[in-house]
Amino acid sequence: MNLFAEALAWIFSPARLTGSLPLPEAIVQHLAYTFGAVAIAAVIAIPLGYLIGHTGRGREVAVFLSGAARALPALGLVILLVMLAGVQLKTQAAMTVFVILAIPSILAGAYAGFEAIDRSVIGAGRAMGMTQWQILFRIEMPLGLALLIGGLRSATLQVVATVTIAAYVGLGGLGFYMIQGLNTRDFPEILGASIIVVALALVLDGLFALLARFAVPRTDAPRPRRVRSAAAPVPVPSR
Template identity: 80%
Template sequence: MNLLAEAFAWIFSPQRLTGSLPLPTAIAQHLAFTFGSVAIAAVIATPVGWLIGHTGRGRELAVFLSGAARALPALGLVVLLWLVFGVAFKTEAAVAAFVVLAIPSILAGAYAGIEAIDRTVIDAGRAMGMTEWQILFRIEMPLGLSLLIGGFRSATLQVVATVTIGAYIGVGGLGYYILQGIALRDFAEILGASIVVVALALVLDGLFALLARFAVPRTDGPRVRSAASTPALARAPQFSR
C-alpha cells in the first residue's frame, strides 16, 4: 500500500509539470502516437476489409495475415523497424510498427461486419435495383459499423499499450518514465506511469464501448446475425469486449 500511495503522490506531484518531459506532454505524445497510428491503419485496412467482405474474395488471406501480425512481438517489431529505417527516423519507425499492429483488428472488424449481415437484406437491395456501390454504402457499411468500431476499439487498446515500448528507442510518451524509473530503481515512478497508461486504456475502452452502442442501427427486425451463428465471424479474429 505504501508503494501505491507513493505512485499516486508521484502522479500528482507539482514536479510532474516541470522537467525535460512534463507529464501532460508525455500523455499528449502518447495519445498522438495512438490516434495517429490507428488513423493511418484505418485508412489502409478499412477499404480492404470492406472489399473483402463485399466480394467474399481474399478472406482466407486476410485471416492468415491478421493472425500472423497478431503474433509479432511488439518490442522486436519496433526495434527491427528502427534499425531498418535508420536511427535518425525513430518516430517514423515507431509509427510504422504501431500501424502494423493496429491493422489486423481493423481489417477483421471491417470484413467481418459485412459478412455478418443477413444475405436476404443484400438480396433485397439488389432486387430493388441498387448498384453494388449503393449496396456497399447504404446497406453493408451502416449495418457493419458496430463490428468495425469493435475493430477500432481493439486496435486502439493494442496501440496505447505498445506506445509505451516506443520509449525504448526514444520517442517519448509515458514509457519514458517507466524506463527512467527502471534505470533509477524508482518503483513509485514505474508504478505511477503504469497507472496513467492503464487509466488511458480504460478511458479509451469506455469511449469506444459507448460509441459501439450508439452505432447499432435501429431496424424493425434482426439484420445482423450473431457471431455464434456466423461462420465468418467464428473464424475471424475476435475483439475484446
C-alpha cells in the same frame, strides 16, 4: 498499499509539470502516437476489409496475414526497424510497427461486419434495383458499422498499451517514466506511469463502447394496436 499511495502521490506531484519531459506532454505524445497509428491503419485496413467483405474473396489471405502480424514481437521489430532505417527515421520506424499491430483488428472488424449481415437483406436490396455501390453504401456499411467500431476499439487498446515501448528508442511517451524508473529503481514512478496508461485505456474503451452503442441501427418498429377478436363477446350495457 503504500506503493500504490506513493504512485498516486508521484502522479499528482507538482514536479510532474517540470523536468525534461512534463507529464502532460508525455500523455499528449502517447495519445498522438496511438491515434496516429490507428488512423493510418484505418485508412489501409477499412477499404481492404470492405472489399473482402463485399466480394467474399481473399478472406483466407487476410486471416493469415492478420495472425502473422499479431505474432510479431513489437519491441524487437521497433529496434530492428530503427537499426535499418537509422536514428533519423526512428519515429517513422516506430509508427510503422504500431500501424502493423493495429491493422489486423481493424481489418477483421471491417470484413466481419459485412459477413454478419443477413443475406436476405442484401437480396432485398438487389430486388429493389439497387446497384452494387448503393448496396455497399446504404446497406452493408451502415449495418457493419458496429463491428468495425469494435475492431477500431481493439486496435486502439492494443496500440495504447504498446506505445510504451517507443521510449526504448527515445521517442518519449509514458514509457519514458517506466524506463527511467527501472534505471533508478523508482517503483512509484513505474507504477504511476502504468496507472496512467491503464486509465487512458479505460477511458478510450468507454468512449468506443459508447460510440458502438449509438452506431447500432435501430430496428424497433411501432407496436401494432391490439384489435379485439371477433369471437370475443361484446359487453352489453345494462339498462
